[in-house]
Amino acid sequence: MTTRFMYEAERPMAVYIAVLATFDTKGREAEFVGERIAALGTKPLYVDLSLDGSSLPSEEPVHSPGTGDRSLGPEAKRVAMQGVVDNAAAALLPLVKDGSLRGLIGLGGGQGTWLFAEIAKRIPLGIPKVLVTTLATRAGTYLEGSDTIVVPSITDIAGLNGLLREVLRRAAGAVVGAVAVASYRGAPQHAAVTAMTMFGVTTRGGMALKSALEEAGLDVAVFHANGNGGMMLESLIEDRVVASVAEWTTTELVDDLLDGIATAGPDRLRAAGRAGIPQLVVPGALDIANFGRRDSVPERYRGRRLHEHTPAATLMRTNADDMRVLANSMAAKLNASIGPVSVVVPERGFSELSAPGGPFHSAEADAAWIDTMRAELHSSIPFSTHPHNINDPEFAAIAARAFLELLPSTSV
Amino acid sequence: MTTRFMYEAERPMAVYIAVLATFDTKGREAEFVGERIAALGTKPLYVDLSLDGSSLPSEEPVHSPGTGDRSLGPEAKRVAMQGVVDNAAAALLPLVKDGSLRGLIGLGGGQGTWLFAEIAKRIPLGIPKVLVTTLATRAGTYLEGSDTIVVPSITDIAGLNGLLREVLRRAAGAVVGAVAVASYRGAPQHAAVTAMTMFGVTTRGGMALKSALEEAGLDVAVFHANGNGGMMLESLIEDRVVASVAEWTTTELVDDLLDGIATAGPDRLRAAGRAGIPQLVVPGALDIANFGRRDSVPERYRGRRLHEHTPAATLMRTNADDMRVLANSMAAKLNASIGPVSVVVPERGFSELSAPGGPFHSAEADAAWIDTMRAELHSSIPFSTHPHNINDPEFAAIAARAFLELLPSTSV
Structure with missing residues (x-):
């Protein structure tokens, strides 16, 4: 697994909420969310979903490291996106199983919403998932089959501003609040x-x-x-x-x-x-x-x-x-x-x-x-x-x- | 205003999160949410959106008290639904203005989702709004123009069960968490x-x-x-x-x-x-x-x-x-x-x-x-x-x- 993780030094000791975004375009906004989560007492675990080389395995055949997604044709881009989903799921699922990953929050426009939806479908129902999206009116169809909570971004996710900060602050509050009360803790529940x-x-x-x-x-x-x-x-x-x-x-x-x-x-x-x-x-x-x-x-x-x-x-x-x-x-x-x-x-x-x-x-x-x-x-x-x-x-x-x-x- | 309120004894002294649902069919589920909100330290304010007589003004011309919505024709039903929206907005907006209402959470199927969406559009952006809905894949279109957070109900909202309890628990956690960090407090913000x-x-x-x-x-x-x-x-x-x-x-x-x-x-x-x-x-x-x-x-x-x-x-x-x-x-x-x-x-x-x-x-x-x-x-x-x-x-x-x-x- 090589999807890029940041700030994971203390991982085995703590519980986390993962913050997923394409850091090449939405890094500042993701870090703002992570800071809010930290301020509320839970550690953020950043997962970079960018399609550029930095977040994909070097053995990935579709492009060489450092190639931005804009240069990819539709088929290569599809393969790269699927690779990001596979990498992120492979990284996150063990943390769900051992109980250290308690929730997910994502930020996305068109591409990020699709990526988050595909990852969310692989994470067990019951683990709180929150997505801040510019596509709130149609994100539901992407997310079908997952239990993701959808937060409309109101403005574009393209630079922090007073409105977006308020939306992100509330979304961070929502995921921390949901995690605090969720009964799912990674281990299989008694299916009743x-x-x-x-x-x-x-x-x-x-x-x-x-x-x-x-x-x-x-x-x-x-x-x-x-x-x-x-x-x-x-x-x-x-x-x-x-x-x-x-x-x-x-x-x-x-x-x-x-x-x-x-x-x-x-x-x-x-x-x-x-x-x-x-x-x-x-x-x-x-x-x-x-x-x-x-x-x-x-x-x-x-x-x-x-x-x-x-x-x-x-x-x-x-x-x-x-x-x-x-x-x-x-x-x-x-x-x-x-x-x-x-x-x-x-x-x-x-x-x-x-x-x-x-x-x-x-x-x-x-x-x-x-x-x-x-x-x-x-x-x-x-x-x-x-x-x-x-x-x-x-x-x-x-x-x-x-x-x-x-x-x-x-x-x- | 006569949309039915319950448990509002201490209203002027406290801050509230409103719980909106058609209590004729979803009363138990709404009260479960209210109990979770109370357990997390905020008072619930129940708002009954049922179309039956109990929640509409007696002078409302479309039907007599106690007439269930199933007996209404499409036009009368439309008028009754608009009446519920108007009543709820008229009741809630003063509480938003005086700073006592800090958030909203709704539960809805087809009808409840529409009613909540219309009410949410009248409540200022920035007041956290959460909707648990059976229609998550298409709720976005109903909610366009509001900043409502959408939670998929997973199962039908027709009787409490282990799954729905978990969904409602997380939704209650999300609205309380969002309210705790929201900067909007009813008074007009400095528009910057x-x-x-x-x-x-x-x-x-x-x-x-x-x-x-x-x-x-x-x-x-x-x-x-x-x-x-x-x-x-x-x-x-x-x-x-x-x-x-x-x-x-x-x-x-x-x-x-x-x-x-x-x-x-x-x-x-x-x-x-x-x-x-x-x-x-x-x-x-x-x-x-x-x-x-x-x-x-x-x-x-x-x-x-x-x-x-x-x-x-x-x-x-x-x-x-x-x-x-x-x-x-x-x-x-x-x-x-x-x-x-x-x-x-x-x-x-x-x-x-x-x-x-x-x-x-x-x-x-x-x-x-x-x-x-x-x-x-x-x-x-x-x-x-x-x-x-x-x-x-x-x-x-x-x-x-x-x-x-x-x-x-x-x-x-």
Whole structure:
């Protein structure tokens, strides 16, 4: 690791807040933040994210030491930026693990915001992360999947002035304040939370399941299955923050398959199996792909069954072919699980819309998923179907029982 | 004012951090935040933003007390939401003024995020504002024009759980930490900052002007004239944080006129005149309207002179007609100023692109602006043209002199 560190003399003895910035353009501002952090009683650990040679390994092939980033072509620049991210993560993660790094604060314009976001995604959730950015209105999309606190810089980060000093002073106060109260201290926490996925059209049954699990003594956190929620969930499972998961709503897989807007990526539904935590799986809202305004639905789907949820949200019913593909890929993921899994299926519709009589009712498409799943799922995984819609209270009770049976008896 | 306040018994004696949420759905979570704030030594002041009758004036015509928001139609709901914003602002602003309210923290989903954003925009910049939101990826657009710190809620804000408790604990720590170091204490600060507007194609000259002003002892803050920057600037002038302004780049007015993407609204260039602060005005980048990808340029402009800045940014040259409209509206705004104004004009192009030989060079269009401005501007306002491009160092020196002459001799 060779991303440049400064002022780290006393490292093994102290706890730190890392200050990340491209020091070639934002060094003075970063040092101002570090001084504020020091004045508040915590040591700053400076990490230089500049793309110039000084902050990259000398063996880095993309450019020779001292070459400024302006001379790099787009591809070389991309490689250099990725190198900075890798170096910084490699330097910081051991300090997180040994408990000496308690928080991060970054300063960035366009480039610095991207660099910080990529680094932040590699640092466990729970470690306070604060980013002062000139791009506050759209930094959220860069930062998706991290728990970074975003502070708008108000003015450009291009020289200290009275306004920027005040913004930086408050940001330093915020990160020190968050670090002071954070319970995460580097060592893996006792994962005590049960995660649940929910969506508008699966909410009624979902709330019944949540109540049942809470009555059984579980601490339940709900994630909206809107793409962002699923990504966050997978990431929290990887960080071992989630102890068990009730996948009430696996709809994000549909959007990943059909290019809908609520995809959580192709790796959705993998983390729990890899982590070996108990996992209940219900095909919640697999009847639905999500699009925006009606004219945003891709041309190839114009002949499909569409439902205008609001003027800004158009839903599309999945067909039997989609369902077979979905069942195949879900079965493969679940078959690879190293922990306990159970699949429970509501035969009378996977969402509010596909109950008998509903606009998305399709016994044929649902049966395609059920039959494929039954055929492909490993025989050691319990699989049961029930004559209910997903939102029937009886079905929630069945799902709750199936889920509780997966848990080690001590965990409830 | 009748937005519901709780626990305000000792108000006149203490300092507070306000905790804002729709208590009908997020009351437990808000109280958890308030308890954390109290544990850190500051008193919480709860503000209920629920739309139901309890938090709205009984004389409010849109619904009777106790009517939940779900029964409201869209228009009535809009009125009710605006009422909540007005009530909360009316309640909080006097507490900001007398120095007892030191910060705000809000919790929100879709509705709560909008309500908090509208309230935050009315609270002076510099008062720490923190929002915990389920919509972190797009909250930035709601919050544009405020200095709110955004904390992603990770899970839904629908019941406390181990994860959400940790997020709320850190958010409470962040707002208390920011309040502890904030210099703003309610009373108007001594406005000591000189604001400057800049843009990529006016940067070379802008940096020369900035250096000259800093050499003269001014504390200069740069705002990117990209829509967001201009809105922020107008808002800071209204809050009396800015002492003087060098409008090097007034290009946002073009985008407001021609439906470009970098508009700061029709009121851009009004605040300084109303506040009576010294104001230098240069027609920086008035040659340019900003659009996204080439296919996003409105149909009616396809025959205009276009320049592909990057694949994602298409610029359009303003014509003489646009320039006359712009000059008329700018002259009207400047004529209404109650403080000193000076207009200096680079005759050889208002940006890098419209220098002689550049892709946007148009002596005719520039002359249309110059002639209209000269004719419409009140004779008491100094107006001078110079045989330079905006980025020539000589022009920056001229502009610096003109600006420094506007300042009271004590302020430098």
